[in-house]
Amino acid sequence: MNLLRVKHLEKSFGGVSAISNLSFDLPKGIVFSVIGPNGAGKTTLFNMLCGFYTPDQGSIIFKKENAEQNKEVIYHSLHNMATHQIAACGISRSFQNLQIFFNMTALENVMVGCHLQSSSRFLPSLLRLPSVIKEEQRVKQQALNALAFCHLDHLANEMADSLAYGDLKRLEIARALASKPKLLMLDEPAAGLNDTETQQMSHLIRKICDSGVTVLLVEHNMELVMTSSDQILVLNFGHLLAQGTPDEIQNNPVVVKAYLGEDI
Ligand SMILES: Nc1ncnc2c1ncn2[C@@H]1O[C@H](COP(=O)(O)OP(=O)(O)OP(=O)(O)O)[C@@H](O)[C@H]1O
Ligand SMILES: [Mg+2]
Incomplete structure (x- = not known):
């Protein structure tokens, strides 16, 4: 069953075509990687999926929450939705360049990510009503759970600016x-990590998928991609070059010639 369907997507910047007539289906419950050389359009695709960029052409549809329970498949069209509306549909992301609040603790950084789930309103918050205090405790516990899932619970009260780079990458996740996304998009989660940290990242990605969250991964580290992915899509100059399992991609002569190199 597909969680996301992209059809005939196009995005240009001035005269530069960043994504060109891109169509693909993203099945639910897998790690789906998008690879390609620098400038292939990977981050542009992410930015369209989460609403940072509006596509010039094409459609992006995302399966609605609880659709299975209703036995009726309903889709959101993400075109022209604001980023917060797309996030509320169940799409969440990390960034190629860290987007961390360095003057806040690790826990506070994660609590920021819980606001979509929070029902607090302005006036009750101002009056510190018991319902608000209870809601804050719930949000804090949810954030602590997310930190523990990413093996960061022991750093919850540390300021973000004192964390190691590998910890910051996991903090973003x-x-x-x-x-509580349905789809988690990770833009180069292993960039700048050493071998041990990259292995930890690989385990974390698999654990996220096993917990029921579909993962869309952009990554240059081919070992991580080949060991973590169920399916891979290869982009080249904004065009879809190939799609398949890690084995199929590594043995695809067109991909090897254009991107992977002869020695992979
Ligand atoms: N905001 C922008 N304004 C102008 N051009 C852009 C913008 N964002 C991306 N581009 C251009 O679109 C093309 C695709 O860029 P994109 O960042 O999506 O590539 P990428 O595959 O993520 O590359 P990398 O692996 O280096 O992160 C590039 O030619 C880039 O210069
Ligand atoms: Mg990029």
């Missing part, structure tokens, strides 16, 4: 998970 913890914050994205705190909103």
Whole structure:
């Protein structure tokens, strides 16, 4: 069953075509990687999926929450939706360049990601009503759970600016998970990590998928991609070059020539 369907997507910047006539289906419950050389359009695709960029052409549809329970498949069209509306549909992301509040603790950074789930309103919050205090405790517990899931619970009260780079990468993921997404998009989660941290990241990605969250991964580290992915889509100059399992991609002569190199 598909969670996301992209059809004939196009995005240009001035005369540069970043994504060109891109169509693909993203099945639910898998790790789906998008790879390609620098400038292939991977981040542009992410930015369209989460509403940062509006596509020039094409459609993006996302399966509605609880559709299985209703036995009726209903889709959101994400076109022209605001980023917060798309997030509320169940799409969450991490960033190629860290987006962390360095003057806040790790826990506070993750609590920011819980706001979508929070029902607090302005006046009750101002009056500190018991319902608000209870809601704050719930949000805090949810954030602590996300930190523990990413093996960061021991750093909950540390300021973000004192955390190691590998911990910060997982902190971003913890914050994205705190909103309880259906689809988690990770833009180069292993960039800048050493071998041990990359292995931890690989385990975390698999654990996220096993917990029922579909993962859309953009990554240059081919070992991580090949070991973590169920399916891979290869982009080249904004065009779909190939799609398949890690084995199929590694043995695809067109992909090897254009991107992977002869020695992979
Ligand atoms: N906001 C923007 N304004 C102008 N051009 C852009 C913008 N964002 C992306 N581009 C261009 O679109 C193309 C695709 O860029 P994109 O960042 O999506 O590539 P990428 O596959 O993520 O590359 P990398 O692997 O280096 O992160 C590039 O030619 C880039 O210069
Ligand atoms: Mg990028």
